[in-house]
Amino acid sequence: MTYPMIKDPYEKIAKFYDTFIEPSAAVLRKIVLKMYPPKEGMLVLEVGCGTGTNLKFYQQAGCEAHGIDLSPAMVKVARKKLGEQADIRLGDASRMPYTDGCFDLVIVMLTLHEMHSSIRPLIIDEMVRVMKQDGRLVFVDYHPGPIRFPKGWLYKMIILFFEIVAGREHFRNYKDFLAGKGLLPLIKINNLYIEKEKVVSGGNLVFFLARAMNASLSD
Secondary structure, three states: OOOOOOOOOOOOOHHHHHHHHHHHHHHHHHHHHHHOOOOOOOEEEEEOOOOOHHHHHHHHOOOEEEEEEOOHHHHHHHHHHHOOOOEEEEOOHHHOOOOOOOEEEEEEEOOHHHOOOOOHHHHHHHHHHHEEEEEEEEEEEEOOOOOOOOHHHHHHHHHHHHHHHOOHHHHHHHHHHHHOOOHHHHHHHOOEEEEEEEEEHHHOEEEEEEEEOOOOOOO
16 A cells, blocks of 8 residues: 655745754754764665755765655755765655665654654564665654753744644644654564664654664674
């Protein structure tokens, strides 16, 4: 079963997305890069790659950059930004067009909370499938808390504003994601081992670096 996007919610904002989002996204990216630093020759896939800004940093570090996104507008911007050296595909991440075990690192950043609850496990199944046996997964998304006062509650209000502005369906999926305790239950379903965890923004955001239980520990 596929889940086609009837209307591209980023059609009108893709050109301006980096202008408004990049200042906060840059802080998150630094944490991701520190959790699992890029190495030359690594094959990196970002699920929900958006405008490709994250992949640009891996590309500059000598990695082979791959991205998939359901938004035609975002894919168009990413392809222009990354050039022909990167493989950016328009597609459904619940049925990714990649062979088993081909990526050293698979990233999903602030994407799963946007999806319907029935799709999230399918996407993580696919991420695990396309990851090499000794590869890694990086998850970044909203965290159910506890939210620390006062900093955490200030961030919470900002997040709520943007999630509401994103539209009714988006906000409904966001609330469902947090009600289901966020990323941790989804990661546990796939029997993944969490190597690193970092909670930021007063308890509102969490980072997980995960691998398969039987993965090599040489890295």
